[in-house]
Amino acid sequence: MRTLNLGILAHVDAGKTSLTERLLFAAGVIDEVGSVDDGSTRTDTLALERRRGITIKSAVVSFEVDDVTVNLIDTPGHPDFIAEVERVLSVLDGAVLVISAVEGVQAQTRVLMRTLRRLRIPVLIFVNKTDRRGARCDEVLRSVRGKLAPTAFPMGRVEQSGTRGARSVPFTAADPDFVAGLAGLLAEHDDALLADYVADESAVSYGRVRAELAAQTARGQVHPVFFGSAITGAGVAALAAGLTELLPAAAGDAHGPVSGRVFKIERGPTGERTAYVRLFSGTVRTRDRLPFGPDSAVGSEKGHRDNGADGADGPDGAGSAGEAKVTGISVFERGAAVPAASVSAGRIALLKGLADIRIGDTVGDPGAAPPDGRHFSPPTLETVVVPTRAADRGTLHGALAQLAEQDPLINLRLDGVRQEISVSLYGEVQKEVVQATLADEFGVDVTFRETTTICVERVVGSGEAVEFNKKDANPFLATVGLRVEPAPPGSGVAFRLGVELGSMPYSFFKAVEETVRETLRQGVHGWEVIDCVVTMTHSGYSPRQSHAHAVFDKSMSSTSGDFRDLTPLVLMDALRGAGTRVHEPMHVFRLDVPADTFGALLAVLSRLRAVPRAPEPQGDSYVLEGVVPAARVHELEQSLPTLTHGEGVLESAFDHYEPVVGAVPERPRTDLDPLNRKDYLLQVRRRVSAGQEEA
Known part of the structure; x- marks a missing residue:
């Protein structure tokens, strides 16, 4: 059977978990549709999820439609848990974006669709809750085209919208307006179809149009829109059929090199880690030894773990590759994870035995996996x-x-x-x-x-510093020279070599790169330094030396520790020379408020340092968009109900960083302070002495 790894994404309360339940029920996986309100859904398994009625952790279930096994990943809708969605994106073949027919396109909806389109992940749109009072199907479709995707195209119509009897009627070959409209849309992306369509509309068969629809949907060029209700089941059958017809099944060579990515980690009752892995290539069997870890190399822009809090990666938090034996494999079948002897390309598996594995790691050959990266804004x-x-x-x-x-x-x-x-x-x-x-x-x-x-720090100019081995006040057996320069926003931190790679042992270069990345987490003002290029301009070391009786003498020979201890001093000197500026996160906001409260609201926005654009009147209300410091968003949320008599609606999302206005905020350092050379060297000596005593 073919496999489709499908994500269900939505703004909170749009009904994606209810849609998951309905799809499982329609496929015969469950006998009764669970309720989010009752805490009886298949994917919201955490007690906290059941109590709060929201999805917090992504969950995987499976069902079969015709000859396709669908691994469905239900993701959180609340923006506070966007990190869960981010990890899922790298393993999807396609997605269903759920939109409420009542609330319409919301802030999180736009964030999700913008990301899905940028990554060219095929998307079907499901307009849910057509049976609810206030459903606005035609208006929502116009909003989808205007705010999300101009190539969104309805696959059916809704009758008795806004009532319990609402039903979705799929368009067919017998609907000439549907066929002509769809053919015209598809012809915009296909010259051959356009030529035939212009020559003779009737000569373009419906079968050809449907085949081209599937092809363009798979390329992320068009986005079919389905209407229905997860509660009543209306329109769900048409959506299920669309999953297998319009979304591409997983690709991959089962006989190729093993390559996969970890997107979720769980711990069992005994503390054993279980890794959720999407396999892109190859076959993994029980008792296989699998290499895993981040894709890391000197000169790359990667090379460190996001979090070294558990100490597994050593004192500097830097990650390293590992290898372990797979002790157990489970795959998803008919709604549950079942034990298996092996798993092949295209599937999602639960792998046990990889004790030190982490979210985002690749297993096997990282070169055979698609690139991964940050798709959403970081926490602010x-x-x-x-x-x-x-x-x-x-x-x-x-x-x-x-x-x-x-x-x-x-x-x-x-x-x-x-x-x-x-x-x-x-x-x-x-x-x-x-x-x-x-x-x-x-x-x-x-x-x-x-x-x-x-906040974050950005490099303002260019700065250089160098300390030479056995010269001046350098107490370490190492030469390190570094140049720091600004890089374009969003480009990250790049480490480059301005010296020959063979000029000293690779482990010393590695120590410098890892320490540079670690040190940049706390810049001149204590905030993480982002978007810069660090170039190593000087290198040098003392070769390994021994006494006559062949005993290694550390006091005369360089080690990686010398480079790790010297690099922070050199880097911070270079940063001070370049200069850094502290930037604060800014959110874009959209406010829908009653017209009679608009004046009072403007005064509050001014106090919160928000910068609004021209308001747009809509009936007896105003829609106002602009930017506001992230630090003031919560205050705006709290004051809005009182200001607008409980009728105001606020949407906000991180957008960019701007230089801080006024006093520069300082963040206390959490470790040795290389900005204070005397104290730093004293602490390093104490640490080294303590290590020698323990040894």
Whole structure:
């Protein structure tokens, strides 16, 4: 059978989990449709998900349609859990974007569709809740075309919209307007079809039009739109048929080199890690030894783990490749994971035995997997997590380390000076979920300090610094020279070599690159330095030396430790020379408010340093768009109900960074401070001495 790895995505409350239930029911996987409100759905398995009625973690279920096995991944809809969606994107063959016929296109809908189109992931759109009072099917379709995809095309019409009897009627070859409209749309992307269509519309067969629709949908050029109701089942059969006809099945050579990507990690009752892996190539069998890890090399823009909080990657948080034996394999069949002896290309599998594997790792040959990367904005908030009982401090660290395995973007930040742990967040709802998870699963009660905004530093100019081996005040047996320059926004951190790769051992270059990336997490003002190019301009070392009786003498020979200890001093000198500017995150917002509250709202927006654009009147209300500092979004949310008599609607999403206005915010450092050379060298000596005593 063919396999289709399908994502269900939506703005929160659009009904995607209910649609998942209906698809499983229609395929005969479940005997009764579960309810989100009752907490009885197949994919919302966490107790917290059932209590809150929202999806927090992505979940995989499967069903069969004709000769296709569909692995369906239900993703969170709330923007606070966008990291779960991000990890799923790299393993999808296609997606269904669910939109409410009542609420229409919302902020998260636009973010998701923009990303799906950029990645050229084939998308079917399902307009849900056509049976609900207030359903606006025609208006929503116009909004989809105007805000999401101009090539969206309806595959049917809705009768008795807004009533319990609403039903979806699929268009067929007997609908001339449908055939002509679809052929005209497809001809815009196919010259041969256009020529035949212009010559004689009637000569273009319906079969050819449907085949071309499937081809262009697979290329992400057009987006079929289905209408229906997950609650009543209306339109779901047409959508299910569209999955197999219009979305491409998984590709991959089962006999090729093994290559896959981890998009989710779970821990069993005994603490054993289970990795959810999409296999792009090859076949994995039980007891196979699999290499895994990040795709890393000197000179690349990758090469470090997102989070080294559990200490598995050493003191600098840098990741490394590993290898382990697969002790168990499960694949998804008819709604559940079942044990299997092997798994081949195109499938999603649960692999056990890979103890140190992490989310985002590749298994097997990384070159055979499609490129992965960050698709959504990073978290813009952080808070310090404080255990209610001081005795739980150690347990809290272990619990948060496990949560970081499942969500690396919470980015644990350990402050060794103040003995505090902070986490990165997308919003206040995520904070509540972290608090409840720590209490329910780990028995640790916590509180949080005030949520603060995560700023970044950008390099302003060019700066260089160098320290030579055995010269001046350099106490380390290493020569390191670095030049720092700004790079375009969104380009990330690039490490380049301006010296010959063979001028010293590879491990020393590796130590410098890893330490550069680690050091840039705390710049001149304590914030992460982004979008820059670091070039190594000088290198040198003391070759391995021994006494006459062949005993290695560290005091005369360079080690990787010399380069790791010297690099922060050189890099921070170069950064100070280049100069950095602190930038704060900015959100775009859209407000729909009653006209009589508009004046009072403008005054509040001014106080919050928001920059609105010209308002757009819509009946007895105004629609206002603009930008606002991320630090003020929560305050705007809290004040909106009072300002607008409970009728205002706010949508916001991260958009870009802007230079901070006014006093520059400083972030306390959490480790050795290379900006203070005397104290830094003193702390390094103490650390080295302590290590020698333990040895």
